[in-house]
Amino acid sequence: MKAHDGMYIEGAWRPATGPDVIEVVNPADEQVIARVPAGTAEDVDLAVRAARAALPAWAATAPAERSARLAALRDVLAARKDEIAETVTAELGSPLKFSQNVHAAVAVAVAASYAELAATHPFEEKVGNSTVHQEPIGVVAAITPWNYPLHQIVAKVAPALAAGCTVVLKPAEDTPLVAQLFAEAVHEAGVPAGVFNLVTGLGPVAGQALVEHPDVDLVSFTGSTAVGRQIGASAGAALKKVALELGGKSANVILPSADLAKAVNVGVANVMSNSGQTCSAWTRMLVHRDQYEEAVELAAAAAAKYGERIGPVVNAKQQERVRGYIEKGVAEGARLVAGGPESPREQGYFVAPTVFADVTPDMTIAQEEIFGPVLSILRYEDEEDALRIANGTVYGLAGAVWAGEEAEAVAFARRMDTGQVDINGGRFNPLAPFGGYKQSGVGRELGSHGLAEYLQTKSLQF
Numbered sequence: 115m116k117a118h119d120g121m122y123i124e125g126a127w128r129p130a131t132g133p134d135v136i137e138v139v140n141p142a143d144e145q146v147i148a149r150v151p152a153g154t155a156e157d158v159d160l161a162v163r164a165a166r167a168a169l170p171a172w173a174a175t176a177p178a179e180r181s182a183r184l185a186a187l188r189d190v191l192a193a194r195k196d197e198i199a200e201t202v203t204a205e206l207g208s209p210l211k212f213s214q215n216v217h218a219a220v221a222v223a224v225a226a227s228y229a230e231l232a233a234t235h236p237f238e239e240k241v242g243n244s245t246v247h248q249e250p251i252g253v254v255a256a257i258t259p260w261n262y263p264l265h266q267i268v269a270k271v272a273p274a275l276a277a278g279c280t281v282v283l284k285p286a287e288d289t290p291l292v293a294q295l296f297a298e299a300v301h302e303a304g305v306p307a308g309v310f311n312l313v314t315g316l317g318p319v320a321g322q323a324l325v326e327h328p329d330v331d332l333v334s335f336t337g338s339t340a341v342g343r344q345i346g347a348s349a350g351a352a353l354k355k356v357a358l359e360l361g362g363k364s365a366n367v368i369l370p371s372a373d374l375a376k377a378v379n380v381g382v383a384n385v386m387s388n389s390g391q392t393c394s395a396w397t398r399m400l401v402h403r404d405q406y407e408e409a410v411e412l413a414a415a416a417a418a419k420y421g422e423r424i425g426p427v428v429n430a431k432q433q434e435r436v437r438g439y440i441e442k443g444v445a446e447g448a449r450l451v452a453g454g455p456e457s458p459r460e461q462g463y464f465v466a467p468t469v470f471a472d473v474t475p476d477m478t479i480a481q482e483e484i485f486g487p488v489l490s491i492l493r494y495e496d497e498e499d500a501l502r503i504a505n506g507t508v509y510g511l512a513g514a515v516w517a518g519e520e521a522e523a524v525a526f527a528r529r530m531d532t533g534q535v536d537i538n539g540g541r542f543n544p545l546a547p548f549g550g551y552k553q554s555g556v557g558r559e560l561g562s563h564g565l566a567e568y569l570q571t572k573s574l575q576f
Contacts, residue, residue: 115204115291117148121157121314122297124164125307131156136287136314141207141426141463148205150290153315155323158282161311165253165280166329168308173250173278180276181232186303187272188225191296195222198264198295205289206260207425207463208388216388217292221264223544224560225272231565232276243576248569250278251355252331255324257317257345258293259336260286260428261391261485267296269559270334271310277568282311282330284321288428290314317341325349332357332568336393339483339509339553346556357557357567359393359549361483362511365504366396367526369497370405371518372538378409380539381514382416382489386467389424390436390487394512394534394548398473398480399491400500406493410451410471413491417452417467420487426463427486433463436486443470443479448490475503483509497526505531510551512536533558 117138120127130151138148151157172180191198198221199213208217237248256270267283274281285293297312313320325333325348335345336359349356366384368377384396401409427433440455453468465486473480473490480490494500504513510532517523520537527535533550547563549555557567 115148115201117150117291118294119151121151121153121161122294122301122310122312123161124168124311125301128160130154131160136290136316138205138288138291139429140204141428143461144463148291150294150314153284153313153320155319157313157315158320158323158327161282161313162253162324162327162329164308164311165282168306169250169253169280172280172306172309175278177232177235177237180278181229183303183305184225184229184232184272184276187299187305188222188229190299190302191218191225191268192222194295194299195219198292201292201295202263202289205291206263206428209423209425212388212425217262217264220542220544221268224265224268227544227561228272228276228565231273231562235276235562235565241573245574245576247572247574249572251568251570252279253329254279254281254568255327255330255333256281256283257321257324257333257335257337258283258285260288261388261393263289263292264296266336267293269564271296273565274334274568275305275309276565279332279568280309282313282324284313284315284324287314287316322348328352330354334567335359342555357559358555359557359559360511360553360555361509362393362395362550362554363398363481363483363507363509364394364396364512364514364532365398365400365530366514367400367500367504367516368402368405368409369500369515369517369522369526370402371522372516373518374405374409375412376539377516378412379416382413382420382469384514385489386417386420386424386487389427389465391427391485393483396512396514397484397489398503399489400494400503401491403493403495406491410491413469413489414451417469417489420467421458424467424487427465428463430463432485433457433465436465436484436488439479439482439484439486440468440488443473443477443488443490446477446479448473448477448479453487475506481507501526501529508553511554512550514539
């Protein structure tokens with residue numbers, strides 16, 4: 115596939131400062147499809163200095179002009195949606211239809227939301243005898259994951275630009291090609307030189323250099339909780355603001371009054387989407403003891419339909435990680451009712467859609483984020499037991515509740531220690547804040563709450 119052999123810095127593609135490259139592998143057939151430069155600390159420094167130089171003029175730009183650039187970016191992304199989808203499918207392995215309907219389409223919707231928010235957000239307000247200004251925090255380091263590569267880029271870069279910040283993006287090394295497409299789109303949209311910059315590279319090299327750079331004012335990171343802790347510690351030493359969207363082990367609570375078949379089928383689909391590589395996936399299904407065996411049968415049948423419908427996981431390391439968790443689930447006594455650790459295909463990093471029954475809350479597969487197409491079904495005795503299990507992990511990113519009456523589901527959801535809960539299959543909302551409690555992160559993305567992460571406040575008293 116087409117790939118740039120340089121970095122996008124100060125409005126142009128510039129040669130990398132080092133000779134090393136990253137091979138981009140198609141996880142469906144294990145073939146190298148492109149090579150991109152592995153950025154150095156020097157590349158990062160050039161990008162950050164470009165962002166710092168561009169900051170005063172961009173921060174002073176009227177919100178209406180920032181809105182216009184984001185609207186242009188939205189339009190470019192929409193016009194190139196087919197190319198974006200094909201690129202995501204090639205480097206991530208996502209089925210093309212999913213890449214079109216989710217990876218490409220959601221990114222356009224999020225860009226559109228920030229084009230509007232840039233024009234309508236109240237950046238100034240009167241509070242008594244004070245005028246309160248919201249101003250851009252400065253230079254943003256955006257470090258994004260591979261599982262939703264374009265969505266996560268847009269969810270960080272668009273609000274940063276709307277706020278008046280400048281950005282250096284370091285995308286995941288597994289999915290750098292769609293990040294290069296995004297840089298092309300930014301350029302085509304007329305965003306001024308230096309406002310957005312792209313450095314491809316490895317986390318321990320380019321990522322660390324970006325986090326530690328003294329001219330970076332905020333680090334926005336999406337990824338594992340372990341890496342998030344490291345970034346938080348490093349940024350904390352410099353009293354640098356962070357926004358961290360980390361892991362999850364979300365509970366799908368099916369109350370006895372719910373439509374059991376619908377709740378189970380939607381729950382299985384949620385876990386299998388994107389090959390299970392979704393931080394907010396409902397990987398723990400909680401079912402009342404009286405309905406438990408029926409739910410297990412429904413889930414096993416639903417999972418069997420996904421055998422040929424889901425793509426591979428992103429790389430060989432991730433495949434081995436997921437298969438290791440499946441083996442551990444069997445070893446700890448969970449009942450395997452669908453799938454298993456054996457790869458369903460001879461080529462590609464595929465994992466069989468897997469469902470475990472008789473999972474207890476203390477098992478590894480009920481506590482740790484697997485990040486693959488693996489569902490654990492747990493039984494509960496009553497509502498209080500269900501709440502204890504749902505809240506019984508270190509994570510609190512997302513979840514779901516199903517009940518016959520919406521009010522019943524809402525009452526339970528309000529007691530869950532998690533940042534977002536879908537009620538009876540509620541739809542994704544790009545304007546609603548997304549982020550977690552506990553070890554699922556710090557801060558929020560999307561909508562006005564996401565914009566607020568990139569702003570700082572100044573009060574003028576009269």
